[in-house]
Amino acid sequence: MRSLPIYSTGLRFLQRLGYSLLQATLFGVILGLLVYYRVPRAQLSEEATPLALLARPASWLQAAENVTYDWRARSLGARGSRSDRVVVVALDDETLAEARQDQHAGIASYPWPREILGGLTQRLLDEGAELVLLDLPLTERSPRAPFSPGAPGQEERDDDRVFRSLLDQVPGKSVLAFSWSADRGVPPGSRLWPYRVRLGTSPTEAEARGRVQKILADQRPAFLLPGKGGVEVWAGVASEQEGQRVALEQGVREPPRVQERRISDDVYRVGPLELFISLAEVKVEGLDASQLGEVRQVEHPVAPLLGTASLYGAITLPADPDGVVRAVPHLVSYRGRDGTRRVLPSMPLVAAMLQANTRELRYADGRLYVGDRFSLPMDESGYSLIRWDAAEVGRGSRGSVARAIPAWNVLLNFFAVREGVPPRAAHDIDGRLIVFSNTSRRAMNFLHTPIGERTPTGAVLAQSLVNLLQSESLSRATRRWDLGLTLGMALLGAFVALTVNRGLRSSGDAFLYLFVMAAVGVGYAVGAWYVFVHRLLWVAMVGPLLAMGLTFLFTIVQASRSEQQLRHFITDVLGRYVSPEVARLVTRDLRQLTRPELREVTVFFCDLDGFSRLSGELPPERLVQFLNEYLTEVTDVVRATRGQVDKYMGDAVMAFWGAPVRTERHAHHACEAALVVRSTLLARQEYWTKTYGHSVQCRIGIDSGEVLVGGMGSTLESKYSVLGRSVKFSMYLEGLNRGYGTFVLVGDGVARLAQDGYVFREVDRVRPKGRTESTRLHELVGRKGEVQAAAQAHLSLHEQALTAYHERRFDEALALFTRSVEEFQDPVARVYIERCRVFTQKRPAEDWDGVFVLEGP
Secondary structure, eight states, X not given: OOOOOHHHHHHXXXXXXXXXXXXXXXXXXXXXXXXXXXXXXXXXXXXXXXXXXXXXXXXXXXXXXXHHHHHHHHHHHXXXXXXXSEEEEEEOHHHHXXXXXXXXXXXXXXXXXXXXXXXXXXXXXXXXXXXXXXXXXXXXXXXXXXXXXXXXTOGGGOHHHHHHHHHXXXXXXXXXXXXXXXXXXXXXXXXXXXXXXXXXXXXXXXXXXXXXXXXXXTTOOEEEEEETTEEEEEEEESXXXXXXXXXXXXXXXXXXXXXXXXXXXXXXXXXXXHHHHHHHOBEEETOOGGGSOEESEEEXXXXXXXXXXXXXEEOOOOOOTTSOOOXXXXXXXXXXXXXXXXXXXXHHHHHHHHHHTOOEEEEETTEEEETTTEEEEOOTTSEEEOOOSSSOOOSSSOTTSSOEEEXXXXXXXXXXXXXXXXXXXXXXXXXXXXXXXXXXXXXXXXXXXXXXXXXXXXXXXHHHHHHHHHTOOOEEOOHHHHHHHHHHHHHHHHHXXXXXXXXXXXXXXXXXXXXXXXXXHHHXXXXXXXXXXXXXXXXXXXXXXXXXXXXXXXXXXXXXTTHHHHHHHIIIIITTTSOHHHHHHHHHOGGGGTOOEEEEEEEEEEEETTHHHHHHHSOHHHHHHHHHHHHHHHHHHHHHTTOEEEEEETTEEEEEESSSSOOTTHHHHHHHHHHHHHHHHHHTHHHHHHHHXXXXXXXXXXXXXXXXXXXXXXXXXEEEEEESHHHHHHHHHXXXXXXXXXXXXXXXXXXXXXXXXXXXXXXXXXXXXXXXXXXXXXXXXXXXXXXOHHHHHHHHHHHHHHHHHHTTOHHHHHHHHHHHHHHHOOHHHHHHHHHHHHHHHSXXXXXXXXXXXXXXX
């Protein structure tokens, strides 16, 4: 007789397992924290971080991760198709070279007159473009602007005013650029304006914007002072005479009011920046503006170019610490003098808002929604990763979009139309969105991106706009996901090491281990690549792979010392007679075989109806084949619902839930298994009838209660099983089905525990013969929410009848049970009809409580 060294072997196994788990936890936690510690892009430029100790190693890990990101981004781009929805019009070297040789006035040197830019914008719109995005710096007055702003008769040759008027002729068709910086700038000085003149009253500050814009365009300060019925608009002037002239030019009909400027007026002063912020800001529902990157300096178009006919979008594209631009900040925050945070949008986002004809933005579940038309993944700091539609940027100005048109070609069409001749070229831009950008070498307007080191800024903006219009871009897995993957890969490294370990007996074993580790690493890398390319999800690659590799290498050395002995123990002693789930549990604690415990579980007993007749009619080999198929079906359902098959008793199956895997929903799982077993058997009736000449039906009993669970048997053989009253009562319930004509009977405990997910009806109140306590029997009807109207009507009728029965109104109960039989063919009602007939003839005793005495288990 062989004695099993369970306890001592378990200690050796736990020592080996503990070491591997320790390694997995150590490397998984360390690398997981580095992966989890993800500095928001909006804070990448800030030196102070909450966890400075993790900052440097986390940055090293992120740098390596970025390399794998760029590889995946290029792979995704290689499978994409360039979009023709957005076209780049490039102010390239060829255009500037041609302009220097041209005879038309004003274009030989750059920058061109803004009147030319306005004309080019109108030309593009006349050729069918839907929208023009001007990716050009307009932060200073045009050199062709009047030397002395505000002088009479100078407006006609003010280049900025002409440009603004050209854009005003096509409202809602242009987007002007602004840039921002996280560094605080030095505010420019201003003239001293000792007087102010009143120019009118507006109900709200928003309605006063037009007059304020005119004041600022005249390069003088504006003041919005509270007054009766709204806000009073005042302009700063140098003298009383200038105040009267300004009032006249602004069309003030009433006598001008010129007053000395007071120090307190500066509280109400509105400068170009304040006006610009009021024009550019957007409202975003569901977004905490404090999480966005805060900008401290804004470079916006000069005051004469500010108007409501255009929208304004940021073109700033910050690079990651390695100098590569991978994401676009679609939203940033700016804190005004009053401390209020204003949200400013990117140029691609503004263009998408114009296309959607909405100013409504909403942030939810990691996506930014532009009205009901577009959406894009975006993190809480306002950044969205760019999905590239090409593997490399190549030459020219188009970047990863389909086309780029030299601005010279458009300029030739502009001059031709102005001179009264037909346009020289057709550009096929009908319905397209145009990004007008300077891509010449003198502009230095290039960025390092995953697809190339010299990607034009305009091309990056164009690609980002394409992502928005297609509502499709990359999203990054949450930090918890990456942490979980890192821990999971560390555990996988330990698991694989323990699984393949055969001891380091030769160089072949070492080669095998390295090959397996490489195969697992490649498998994970391929999986991360796949979800990136096909699901547009960026999951961490470097951290999980490092965690897996280090855990594997450290574990394999230690695990090889005891793997052979423990594997033999599991295979020879445990694996032969318990399920894999129990075997896994026993490997963690071998004392489960010797120390059973009390635990609440749900026991399930299933038996074939009419098996005796079937076994007498089928030959033995056919009977065994049928039993194997039937038992496989039931076993698959039990395991799919996290149950444990205890034993097979001929055609009967006993199973339980709640052990070894603890769960509070053991009754729910057992009920679900009963319903699935019933539906599975019904679905295979035709097959079994055709194959074996018999239809198959089963009856099931289920009960919940506290039982003894654990390893039971001798030192030679034991089995993980349950022992207790609920075991016997579930068998008893299965047998009671025949008397009531039901298929699934459950105990009162099951109905109580699972009533939130399943529908039951009370069948009877019984007391086994020889016992004093009674219990209720219930029939499992179905899942909550899936019970049909007819079945609900049946349940309602049954409840009325049962209530009348227990209240001793037997004539009424008889009528209701009779209806239940006639309308629903209810077999339970037939049982009660017989009882009611007996009680109508012979009334029960006064202490009758409705409990029916049965032969007990």
